[in-house]
Amino acid sequence: MNAYAPILVLGAIAAAFAVGSVVMASLTGPKRYNRAKLEAYECGIEPTPQPVGGGRFPIKYYLTAMLFIVFDIEIVFLYPWAVSFDALGIFGLVEMLLFIATVFVAYAYVWRRGGLEWD
C-alpha cells in the first residue's frame, strides 16, 4: 500500500488546487455578465440549435479540428522516446529532432497557406 501513497498525495494536491482556484475566482474575481458568457460552451463553435445552414458544422471548424488531430497524434512517438530519453542517448535526440523538423515543414505549409486563420 505504501507504494501508492505518493499517488494519493498527488491526487489530493490536484483536487485541492482545482477546488481552491474555483472558489478563489468566485470570491475575488469581478462579476460582469454578457450574452456570450452565458451561452453553453461547445468547443469554439456556435451552440447547436442554429437555424442558418441547417445546423451543420462550419467548414473552418472542420479544418481546425483536422489540423489539430494530425499534429496532435505525432505526440504518440514522443512518449516512448521521452521515457527512454537518457538510455537512447545522442542518436535518439538527433532522430527525434529530424522527426520534429519534418512535422514543422508541414506546419510551415499550413501556416503560410492560411490554415491557421479563423476568419
Added chain:
Amino acid sequence: MIATHALAAAGGNSPSIPAPHIEYGQLSPMLVVFGAALVGILAEAFLPRRLRAATQLGISLAGLVGGFVAVVVLAAQGHASTRAGLLAMGSVAIDGPALFLQGVILLTAVLAVLTYAEGRLEPRINGHRIDAFAAQAAAVPGGEQEREATREGLRTTEIYPLTLFAVGGMLLFPASNDLLTMFVALEVLSLPLYLMCAIARRRRLLSQEAAVKYFLLGAFASAFFLFGTALLYGYAGSLRLGEIADVVSGVAPVTPALAVTTQNDALLLIGLAMVSVGLLFKVGAVPFHSWTPDVYQGAPTPVTGFMAAATKTAAFGALLRLFYVAFPGIRWDWRPVMWGVAILTMVVGSILAVTQQDVKRLLAYSSIAHAGFILTGLIATDRRGVAAVLFYLLAYSFVTLGAFAVVTLVRDSKGEATHLSSWAGLGRRSPLLAAVFALFLLAFAGIPLTSGFTGKFAVFQAAAGGGAAPLVIVGVLSSAIAAFFYIRVIVLMFFSDPQPSGPAVAVPSALTATTIAFGVLVTLGLGLLPQYFLDLATKASIFIR
C-alpha cells in the same frame, strides 16, 4: 510495489539502449526522394505563386533523378547481388529485386512528372498556361470561387510533392522486410494517390467521385492488411518476414507462447489471406478490382498513367517478397488460391475489356488482365518466376505510361475525348500519333517484336516450368480475347472515316513528347533486343532473407 519499480525504471537509472544501426547510404534512394518532397512542401509554403510550377518541376526531377542515380550506384557497388543485405535493424531489405523495382519506379516517375508539367494542351486563360490539374482543389466545382481561381490562372502545384511522397512509399514497399514497414509504406504510397485522383481540372465531379471510391475501398483493403498482420504476428510472434518463415517451417526455437500459437493454423492461413487481400487490391486483381476502372477513368490522365505503372510495380514487388521470403514453406497452401485469382483476373479483365467504350476504362481493364499475367509468373515460385515478373513490370510500366500520355493528346472542346467513337479515323488525321498508340496496343496484346511479347513469353515460360501449365493455357486464351479487342481499336483508328466534329490532336511540348518517345523506345527496345534486360532481371532475381 510494481508501480514504484516501473517509475524508478523510467526515472533514470535505466541501462543504455544500444543505438540502432541505420545504413543511410543504402537507404539513400528513399531518403533523397523524401527529402525532395519536404523541400517541395517548403517551396509551396514560401515561394510566390508564379515561381511555384517551374520550381516544383525542378525539385521533383532533381529528387527522382538523384534517387535513380543512387539506385544505379548501389547496384554497381554490388548491393543487388553479393553485398545485398538487411538494413535498419532488419526492417528494410536492399537486394536485387528491391533495387531493380526501385529503378523502374523512379524512371516511371520521372516520365510521369514530365506529363504533369505539360502546359500546351489546355488553351491559355488570360495569358496563363494551365495544366491538367484543378485551379483550386478546395473550390466547389462550378462555383464563383472556382471561376475566379481559373481566371487568375492558378494551378495545384501540390501535385509534385504529393507524387514524391507516393514515390517514396513505393520505393519502400518492395524493399520492406517486415510487416510494420510494409504497412507504413502501403499507406505512404496510398494516401497521396487518393488526393491526386481528386484534382482533375476537367470533369471534376467524376474526379472527386473516383477519389471517394478509391479512398473508401483502399482504406477497407488496408484494414484487411492490418488485421492479417495482427494474426500473422500472433502466429509467429514476430513481424519480420524472415523470422515468420522460420516459424512457419519449424526452424525457430519454440518458446512457450509459440508452442500455443503455432498449434493454430487458422491464425497463419487467415492472416496470410487477409494480408494478400490488401496487396491484391493494390495490384488490381479480381475479385478486388472493382475500383480500377472508375479510378482510372476519373483521375487526371497523367496521374492515371503514373498510378497504373508505378503502383502496380511497387505492389507486385511487395507481393513477391511476402510470398517468396515469408511463406515459401506453405506454398502448397497458397498456390491453389493464387491459381484461382490469376485465372479469374486474366479472364475477367480480358472479357470485360471487350465491352468498353471509353479508352481510359479500356486501359483499366487491360491493366487488370495484365495483373493476371504477372500473377502467373509469381505462381512459378522459383527464380525464373521472379526474373520474369521483374522484366514484365519493366516492360508494362513504360507501355502504360506512354499509352496514357497519348490519351491526353486526343482532345475536343470539352477536354480529352476518351470515348472510343471519337477515336475513329484518327489514323487519317494524325498518322504518327495513331501509329504510336497502335504500337502500344500491340505491346499490350503481346505481339512479337514488342516488349509485351517478351514479357508474356517470360512469365508463361516460368509458369510452365513451375508446373502451372493449365494456367499458361488460360493465359494464352485470354491474351487472344484481349488481342481481338486491341486490334479492333487499331482497325477503328486506321480504317474508318473520321467524324466531322471529331477531336483534334493537340501538339504537345517537349515534355509529353519525351514521355511518349521513351515509351516507344523501351517498347521496341525490349521487344527487339531483350537479352540485356532479361539477364539483368535474372541477375536481380534473388531475395535476401
Added chain:
Amino acid sequence: MNPVNYLYLAALLFTIGASGVVIRRNAIVLFMCVELMLNASNLALVTFSRLHGNLDGQILAFFTMVVAAAEVVVGLAIIVSIFRTRHSASVDDSNLMKL
C-alpha cells in the same frame, strides 16, 4: 482474464466494421466502420504482444494510430469536398461512371 477473450472481441469488432462497410451507404459511416476495423486490429496486436511477451505488436499499434489519423484527414478532406459539391454523402449518389 484470459487474453484470448480480447482476441474474440477484436475479431468481433473487425467483423462489425467490415459488415458495416458492406451494408451502410453513407460515406462518413463507411469511414467510421473502417476506423473500427483498424482499432480492432490494434486490440489484436496488443493482445498478441502480451501473449508473446515482446513489444513489436505495441509498436505497430502506435504506427496504426498515426496512420489512422492521417487517413481520417485525407478521407474527410475528400468526403467534405464531394459533400460540398453534391450536398449528400451517400455513396449511392456517386455513380456517374456506371455503364
